[in-house]
Structure formats: C-alpha cells, structure tokens
Amino acid sequence: MSLWSxxxxxxxxxxxxxxxxxxxxxxxxxxxxxxxxxxxxxRAFGSALRLREESRDVRLIAWLDSLRADAxxxxxxxxxxxxxxxxxxxxxxxxxxxxxxxFRLIDALLLRPLPVADPQQLxxxxxxxxxxxxxxxxxxxxxxxxxxxxxxxxxxxxELIAISYAERTxxxxxxxxxxxxxxxxxVSGWMFNSFGLRPAVGRLFTESDDLxxxxxxxxxxxxxxxxxxFGQDPKVIGRTxxxxxxxxxxxxxxxxxxTGTEPGTVTDIFIPTMMHPGAVRSDWTWLRTLAxxxxxxxxxxxxxxxxxxxxxxxxxxxxxxLDMSKQQxxxxxxxxxxxxxxxxxxxxMQEDYRSALMALAVLVALVLLIACANVANLMTAQAAAxxxxxxxxxxxxxxxxxxxxxxxxxxxxxxxxxAAIGGLLAxxxxxxxxxxxxxxDNPARxxxxxxxxxxxxxxxxxxxVTILFGLAPALRASAVKPVSALKGGEDPHSRRRLMHxxxxxxxxxxxxxxxxxxxxxxxxxxLSNRPTGFSAERxxxxxxxxxxxxxxxxxxxxxxxxxxxxxxxxxxxxxxxxLGGWSWNNFVSVNGAPPNRVLAYFMSVSxxxxxxxKIPFLDGRDFRPGDTYPGVAIxxxxxxxxxFNGENPIGKSFEMLFGEGGRSRFEIVGLVRDVAYLxxxxxxxxxxxxxxxSLGDKGxxxxxxxxxxxxxxxxxxxxxLASVLRREVHRARSEFRVSNIRTQTxxxxxxxxxxxLLARLAxxxxxVALLLSVVGLxxxxxxxxxxxxxxxxxxxxxxxxxxxxxxxxxxxxxSMLLAGALVGLALGVASARxxxxxxxxxxxxxxxxxxxxxLTILAAALLAALPxxxxxxxxxxxxxxxxx
Amino acid sequence: xxxxxSLQGSLNLLVLKILSRRPRLHGYAIMSRIQxxxxxxxxxxxxxxxxxLHRMEEAGWIRAEWVTKDNGRRTRVYELTAAGKKQLxxxxxxxxxxxxxxxxxxxxx
Numbered sequence: 001m002s003l004w005s006x007x008x009x010x011x012x013x014x015x016x017x018x019x020x021x022x023x024x025x026x027x028x029x030x031x032x033x034x035x036x037x038x039x040x041x042x043r044a045f046g047s048a049l050r051l052r053e054e055s056r057d058v059r060l061i062a063w064l065d066s067l068r069a070d071a072x073x074x075x076x077x078x079x080x081x082x083x084x085x086x087x088x089x090x091x092x093x094x095x096x097x098x099x100x101x102x103f104r105l106i107d108a109l110l111l112r113p114l115p116v117a118d119p120q121q122l123x124x125x126x127x128x129x130x131x132x133x134x135x136x137x138x139x140x141x142x143x144x145x146x147x148x149x150x151x152x153x154x155x156x157x158x159e160l161i162a163i164s165y166a167e168r169t170x171x172x173x174x175x176x177x178x179x180x181x182x183x184x185x186x187v188s189g190w191m192f193n194s195f196g197l198r199p200a201v202g203r204l205f206t207e208s209d210d211l212x213x214x215x216x217x218x219x220x221x222x223x224x225x226x227x228x229x230f231g232q233d234p235k236v237i238g239r240t241x242x243x244x245x246x247x248x249x250x251x252x253x254x255x256x257x258x259t260g261t262e263p264g265t266v267t268d269i270f271i272p273t274m275m276h277p278g279a280v281r282s283d284w285t286w287l288r289t290l291a292x293x294x295x296x297x298x299x300x301x302x303x304x305x306x307x308x309x310x311x312x313x314x315x316x317x318x319x320x321x322l323d324m325s326k327q328q329x330x331x332x333x334x335x336x337x338x339x340x341x342x343x344x345x346x347x348x349m350q351e352d353y354r355s356a357l358m359a360l361a362v363l364v365a366l367v368l369l370i371a372c373a374n375v376a377n378l379m380t381a382q383a384a385a386x387x388x389x390x391x392x393x394x395x396x397x398x399x400x401x402x403x404x405x406x407x408x409x410x411x412x413x414x415x416x417x418x419a420a421i422g423g424l425l426a427x428x429x430x431x432x433x434x435x436x437x438x439x440x441d442n443p444a445r446x447x448x449x450x451x452x453x454x455x456x457x458x459x460x461x462x463x464x465v466t467i468l469f470g471l472a473p474a475l476r477a478s479a480v481k482p483v484s485a486l487k488g489g490e491d492p493h494s495r496r497r498l499m500h501x502x503x504x505x506x507x508x509x510x511x512x513x514x515x516x517x518x519x520x521x522x523x524x525x526x527l528s529n530r531p532t533g534f535s536a537e538r539x540x541x542x543x544x545x546x547x548x549x550x551x552x553x554x555x556x557x558x559x560x561x562x563x564x565x566x567x568x569x570x571x572x573x574x575x576x577x578x579l580g581g582w583s584w585n586n587f588v589s590v591n592g593a594p595p596n597r598v599l600a601y602f603m604s605v606s607x608x609x610x611x612x613x614k615i616p617f618l619d620g621r622d623f624r625p626g627d628t629y630p631g632v633a634i635x636x637x638x639x640x641x642x643x644f645n646g647e648n649p650i651g652k653s654f655e656m657l658f659g660e661g662g663r664s665r666f667e668i669v670g671l672v673r674d675v676a677y678l679x680x681x682x683x684x685x686x687x688x689x690x691x692x693x694s695l696g697d698k699g700x701x702x703x704x705x706x707x708x709x710x711x712x713x714x715x716x717x718x719x720x721l722a723s724v725l726r727r728e729v730h731r732a733r734s735e736f737r738v739s740n741i742r743t744q745t746x747x748x749x750x751x752x753x754x755x756x757l758l759a760r761l762a763x764x765x766x767x768v769a770l771l772l773s774v775v776g777l778x779x780x781x782x783x784x785x786x787x788x789x790x791x792x793x794x795x796x797x798x799x800x801x802x803x804x805x806x807x808x809x810x811x812x813x814x815s816m817l818l819a820g821a822l823v824g825l826a827l828g829v830a831s832a833r834x835x836x837x838x839x840x841x842x843x844x845x846x847x848x849x850x851x852x853x854x855l856t857i858l859a860a861a862l863l864a865a866l867p868x869x870x871x872x873x874x875x876x877x878x879x880x881x882x883x884x
Numbered sequence: 885x886x887x888x889x890s891l892q893g894s895l896n897l898l899v900l901k902i903l904s905r906r907p908r909l910h911g912y913a914i915m916s917r918i919q920x921x922x923x924x925x926x927x928x929x930x931x932x933x934x935x936x937l938h939r940m941e942e943a944g945w946i947r948a949e950w951v952t953k954d955n956g957r958r959t960r961v962y963e964l965t966a967a968g969k970k971q972l973x974x975x976x977x978x979x980x981x982x983x984x985x986x987x988x989x990x991x992x993x
Contacts, residue, residue, distance in 0.1 A: 019960075020934075023911065026959040027930065030912035 006461045021115035060876060065697040066402070068411065073409035081382075083152075085414070088375045091772050092418030095368035097425025098765065102361040103152040103457045108446050109264060109350055109357065111881045113451070115257035118292075123299070124342035125289040125306065129335030132328060134597045138338070140346065141165075141285035144278060146313040150289070153309040157265075158293040158302050162188045162273050164286055166265040167350075168737050170545065171243040179737060182268040184243070185260055186287065187509060192254070194292055202237040202252030210272040213279045218272065219248045223256040225268035246275070246550075261342075262292065264349030266445040275518065280526075281318055288346060291339065299339055307337035327624045344797065349446075349515055353437070356758055359835050363516060365507040365767045368461075370769050371882045372469040373502040373509075374776040375414060380499055381783045383407070391482040403478035404579065408795070411470025419462040423436030426458075436757050439734075460479070466708070473497065499780045507820030507857060508827065514853035515828035515844075516835065517759075517766035522849065523840045524759035527752050533675030533684070534578060535614035538569070539744035540718045541577040542709040542725055544848050548701035553694045554733055556625075559606065559709060561732035566719050569713040573606035573692050575709050577748050583678045588688075589655045590643050590665070598642050601685045602656070604629060605624075606692040612710045620650045620670035630656075630664035631695035637674045665691060680751050681840055706739075727849045754775050758838060770856065774864040777813065781868035785809055790874055794879030802873040810865050817861050820853055828853075858879040894930060895936050896945075897979055900964065900972040903946060907963035911937060914962070937962060945971045 031041040078085040113119035126140040142150075144162065151160040164186035172179045197204060200223050201612050209216045209545045221229075221236070228238045240249050260267030269762070278284035293302060311333060318329050383390070390403060398406075427450070434446045467749065544558075544708075556575055573760025576582035584602045587595035607623040610616075623632065633654075640649045653667040663736035666688065696702040709729070719741075724736040749756075785792070792805055834843030842849065902917050903909060909917070910936060916987075918928045940946045944969035950958050964972070 020938075022958060023960045024930075025935070026910065026953075026957055027915075027934075029957065032957075034912075034916065071993045669892065 025098050070186050070409040088378055089418045091371045093421035095371040096419050096422030098364040099456050100426035101366050101430040102364045106357050106447050108448050114345045119343040122342045123291045123339045124346045126338040126339055127335045133599045141287050142287055143285050145282045149313055150306050153305050154302050157297045158291045159194050160740050161191045161290045163261055166262050171241045173241045184269045185267045186273045187270050189272050197255050197258055200253040200255050201234050204252050208787035210274050213274050216272045216274050217248045218251045220270040221253045222267050224266050226253045239752035260349035261345045263345050264347045264446050280700045303339040310337050318543045330631050356754055363513055363571045366513050367769050370509050372505050373506040374458045374772055376469040377499050377502050383473050383477040390477050399476045404474045407477050408470050410467045415462045415466035426721050447762040504816040504820040505779050506773050507817050508775050510769045510826035511821045511824030511853050511857055512828045513769040514766045517762035518852050519842050520758040520762040522680050522842045524755040527755050527840045529588035533673055534750050538713050538718050540711045541742050542738050545706045545739045549705040551701050551703045557730040563726055567714050569714050570612040572609035572612040572710045574708050577606045577747055589658045601687045603689050604692045605689045612712050615672050618671045623691050627691040627855045628692040633666035634670035634689045636687045638684045639688050642686040674799045770860055774860045780865040781844050785868045785872045789875055789880050792875050793877040797877035805873050806869045821857055897975045903964045904972055908961040910959045910961050
C-alpha cells in the first residue's frame, strides 16, 4: 500500500489530511533550510504523495476525471452490446416520453397557475345540491343579478369577477359574406385590473366599461387572436366588427400570456358582461364567478356570506315558481355554495378530462416501471457476466462506491439517451393527444409550453428512473466478493431471485394495465355500439342563422330549394341536430294534474324530420305542413311510459309548463321510437316534438333567427356536398347564412371523444406493457437456462426427460407470473372504483374483464417461454459437460 | 547508503529514545537526529517516519502539538507521554534481549 493510502487510512477527514499536508510542507521547508536539494527532498516523499500534492486543490477535477473515464467506459459497454442497449433505450424512451407527455397535459390543463397576479388567491364559486329534476349535481353557472348582489356582499374582503363560458360565435369585419368564427368571453370590466394585466396595445377594460346594459360595445382581443388574425397590426385598435346585430369597437389587446381563464380554450375576444343579453335576466345563468380573496381574509366567512346572499336571491325568485312542489323548491334553495381554489383556472375540459388524464398517467407510470424492471434485469444479467471484471477491479483497489459509480454512470447513459428520445416523443405526442381530444369544428386549444416545469419534471424523472433500475444492480455488482467471483462460483440463485421478483412485479403491473385497458376498450365499444335510435349515415346538419328573425315560411322555402340540389335525398328543419348539445326541457302536466319531477325534453321539427332521421313511427302520423305550435306533438316511447303509464298516447293531450305559470297544450298525434337526445350515455329521455311553425302570443307566426337543416344525402361522403349546400342556402335567400356544417356521425362521435382517446391510448400502452413484459420474461428465462446449462446437462445425462427439464426451467418463473397476475388483477379490481366515472356499462368484476388480461398474459408468457425452453431441452449433455 | 528498511523494527525505539532525551521536536529534526547520532549510518525515510509518528500518536505513546515558528509558519512538534516512557522501557529491554541474542549467535557460529 502506498504511503498516502496508509496515511489516509490512519487519519480520516479533510481537516486531518490538511494538517498532514501542512506538516509535510513544514518538513520540506526545514529540509531545504538545512541545505537539502529541494527537488531531492520532494522526491523523498514518493510519487503518491507528490501526486496528492499536485491534485490537492483540484480534487473535484479528479472526480470529474474519473466520471469521464466511467462515462467513456460505460459508452463502450453500451456500444459493445448494440441490440440489447438499443432495446433498453427504446423501451425506456417510450415510457419516459409517455410519462412526460402525460405530465405536460396534466400540468397544462390542471396544475399550471393562470398568468395573473397572485393566482393562489383565486377561487371559483359553485353550487352543490339537488337540482330541479331531483338529481344531485354540482354546477357553477350564475345569473348576473345574483352575481351583482354577491359582489356587493363581500366587497372589501374579496373581489368577484364574472366571466362567461368561452363560446364559439360568428362575427364579421366586413360584409355578411365574410362571417368567421371566434371564441368570445364576456368578462367583468374590472377583471384585467384585478388580474394585474397590462395591455399589449391600446387599453383594457375598466369598471367604467361595464356599467349599463348594452352601453359598452367594446372588445379586447387576445394576443393570440391578434397575432393570427391581424399579424399583430397595431392599427387594429379602433376597427369594428359585427356580432349578431351589434357593432363592436376594438379598444386593445390583452398581454401575450393571458389566454382566458379556461384551460383548453384560448379566448379570442373579450366583451364587457353588460353587453350580454342576459345581463338583466334573473333566470339566465350564463356566467362563472371567480373570487379574488384579499390576502389574510379567511375563506369560510366569505363563503357563508356568499351562500346567504345567493340563497336570499333565489328565495326571492322562487316566489314565482308556481308549478314546483314544496320539496323541489326546498331542494333548490338548500343548495350549498362552494368556494374552490381556482389558481389554474376553471374549465369544462378540466372536469371532463381530470380523471381520464390521471388514469392515463397511472397507466404510463406503470409502463415506465415495467420498462425499468426490464432494464434492471438486463443490467443484473450483465453484472453477472461482468462479475470477474468487477472482482478484478476490487482486487486492484477500487472502492465500493467507485464501482457503484461505474455501474450508475452506465445506467445514466441509458437513462439520458432514453430521456433524449423520450423528450422528442413527448414533444410531438402531447399536441397529438390534444388533437385527438378535438372535434373538427370545435378545436380545443391547450397551450403546452416547454419551460422549467416540464424540463424539471423530465430531468427528475430521468434521474429517478436511473436510480430505480440502476441502483440495485450497481449495489449488487459492487458487493462482489473477489475470491468467489474469480473462482467463478458466486451463488447464482441470489441473482435469479432478484430477477424473479422483478418479473413478478412486471407481470403485476402489466396485468393491471391490460385490465384497465380492457375496461376502457369495453366502455368505448359499448358506448359507440349503443343504438341511438336514428340513422346518422349520410346526414349533414347545417346550422343556419338569419340576419333578422325570419318567418317559418321562408325557412321552408330554403329547405325546398335544397331539396332540388343533386345528391340530396331529404331535407327537414329542426331547432337543432340530435345530440348536438342543444336542449330544451320543461315539466309536463297531464289532465291538469301537478307535474312529477321528471323533465320532458322538446324539439321543434318540420314535417319529414322523422323520415330524414329515419326514426320509425310506432303509431299515429307525422306533422302536416299546416300543423303549428302549440297544438300537436309527436311523443316518443319514454314519454308515453313516463306520463301515460306506457299506454298508447295517441289522441291524448298534455300541457308543457313554463317557469312562471305559462302553459302550452298539445295533442299527441304520433308515437315514435326512442332516440338519443342529449348524451348517448343517458337512458332514453322522455321527448316530445312539436311543429317548427310556431304561433306567438298574439297568434302570429313566430319568426326565427336560427335553425338547423337536416339533409340526408345520397353520397356516402356527405361532406362533399357541404360547400354546395352552404352556397345554395345563401342563394335561396340572401338573409340566410350557414354558420356551421357537421355530419351527424361526427356529432355522435363527439360524445365519445374521451372514451375513444382512453381506449386507444390504454390499448396502446397495454400492448407496450405486454411487449415489454414478454421481452423481460424471455430475457430472464433465457438467462437462467444459460446459467443452469451445466445442471441441466447433468440432469439429462442422468436421464431426466425433456418435460422434466422444461418444468424445472420454467417452474419458478411461472409461479412468479401467476402471483404477479393475481396481484395485478386484485389491484385492478381494487382501483377500478377510481375510474368508475370513466366507465360505461362495464363491471370491473365481470369474469370476461378479468379473464381477458389473464389469458392474454398467459398466452404471451407461453410464447416468450418457448425459445428458452426449446434451447434447454436441446442441451447436449456431452458438449456442456465437456465445456466445463 | 542504507536501505530504508534498515530501520525495520527499530524506528519506534529510536523515535521514542530521541524524544525522551529532547522533547518537542518536529519530524524533520527527529529525522536528522537519527541520521546524525547514528553517524550517518541510519536514515529514516519520510515515507516511514511520518506514518510511524502518527501510529505512535494514535497508540498514545507520543503527543503532538502545533507550534508557530518565528517565520509565522506552523509546525508540529512531538513529545513523549507517560505511556510512551513505559513503552520506551519495554522496547529498549526487548532490543537489548534481541541484540544480545543475535550477538550470541554471531559469536558462537
């Protein structure tokens, strides 16, 4: 041993070694003072000390140097085993990329604070309780007069801000021909100021822009819209656009970072709340309320004050609820006001996708763990192959941590290479997933910035993963005992035990992923195969608006014009497309009796609508051209069942009750089969259809400014007709303009976007998990056959049959597999309740749901086991024994 | 020139003896004394001396202390402890026994 290591072994610690340095230094000086040759004196200390002297102040560099050496060595190791390294890196990359994508989405949608001053002080108001039809619900819409009262009530403690739901609307900067779509949000004038925002150009609203109903036709553009629509032209200030019948003047542009308060939507245009037609209506709930609670103010008293104010408002309003039972009114008034933190904003997309994204995040995390287990097994197997190298290193003086560093650096190579590829994957896949969420006509826009949050997550993930798969093999490798390893006889079973445990964990995770994927796929299958009751094929829906309300005859005239267009089979008019998002409900009274709590849903349709939608009549007749509202109606089966005890309702009549005592009387002339109305998940709603021709209060035909043409085409690709129909509508009557064209199929599918996304991604990750597990299983079996070939050779020489050998090779692994699968499925059943809201008519405890992943894994495992087993039974005892 | 290991087994004894005569010596002084007093025959290599000093300090035979020299530099000086005196006695007698035995062998053979 060198002098230095003796000294270092004798005395520990930095201070002590500094003292030794000092002592030796003083020795040198003394020697030189006594006339000894300095060089000679220094030489007398020996080379180790000299080296130590030289590197005394550069110990970090020495460490970096060793790190560099390890990195070079690790790289050579990777390159030496190109195929296994590439497989390890790719599987890790896929998993890391998926995890980072999931994080990007979750962060962007749910975690990232809004770019406003002190976002942690933002709260959102919501109401929780029994709603009008007797079901429990939480919702967050408010009427403006209620908002105004609540704002006054908490003045000084919190500032309330009204913000409408972002909505896609039509507007034009020029003629009627040039209508375009934009996302509009009505906001309180003081919102910008309260959020601490400064304009990019022009000015933002202030409180004085939001005082009197209809008196502030101004608009603030979002930076994003300004950039895309106007190329950041500063001359946009002062320009006007028309929305509905009102002209608005652009007064400013919001700062770049502020894109509205709804993650998932980028608002284009902000308008003062006073310009909303519902600003004075107590019965229109159309806005969200955000509260900016002042620092140091307790939340609960503010909530109580808001609750009391809201209740007082609704009590006042409930006085006019004539047709509601006492119970209904009590339930309504007893709703509780909630004040929930909203630092990350509030949006429907958050609610829709929160649990879906979380479920996906768990799935990708499991895939990552599976990939880690694979790489850990790979590294363990390699460590076995390198036991002699490690032993040699130990015997020539390498410390334990030096070996740990060596193996970890190699792991870090894998980790960081995988992270680099995974980063690219995440870069492109996160926007892809957002696009999958998007219906064509209603593009959700989720900003996915790459900043320190995402990079930090990626880095932490990579380091964590490296430690996860690298540490155990590293510790194991460093614990090598030179004597036994150099002899070539370390206990091989201990290594296999670790590998088997990893296999069990892997299989458990894999069966969990497959189980959940199965649930999601089954949900999507059942949901998309659920009959809607109508035929969506070849149907186009043309949402059409008129400049001013137009009488029904003109609407009919346009429909007649469209019927003459080549390729058009049938044309009908309806208030909206089925499942299109529009709904109209009321209570129903039969024979003057008080209504039950079940709401009936209504739709105004023209004659021929049932035929165009291919909704079969069970009895009665369709509307005739002269039929009007109120007067006659067509009911569906659910309606007959709910209000007429399932009897044939033809010829019977009912009354539709409006909120404040109004009622309309209808005689049922037709009975049709049930169709999905609002949401394909729901049971079929009781529905009644009344004629498109509607009589107003004074008995005159009521004019309409919007309706939907339902066009059944002869082409299998109805969208091919879209531009022709758009033109023809305008040609038939220039006052009419098609605002939006969708196929009915597209509308139907828009309800299963989330389920499709979940099913697709879960299936994808299920396949990946299965693939990784199979590769892992194969690797471990192959390794153990390789390790035990001497033993197998002896057994076979002694006459063991092939079946016995195969059983011996696979027994351990298959018991691990069984245990893993059982644990995984148990975990799956236990965790299924967290994803219950994402499932549709799928029971996690269904035998099929459990058997499918189990059988898949078993089949895959058999496949993976085949090559090693064949190799095992083909071992030639003579060769193997001679080799040794 | 004598080999470094010419002091094998006797370095402790010499250091203890020198320190018993003259306490508070630093490493270089001990080294030069061994050299001078042995008539340039014995030579303690730095590579052996300092580990030996530290071993003896660890064993409690000598104690070390930092002193500041005239030039402001610190240096470490050593002196004997009570345990060291005892150790010196036993080492000295052991040496006597060993050398006597060796001499007897040399004479008789």
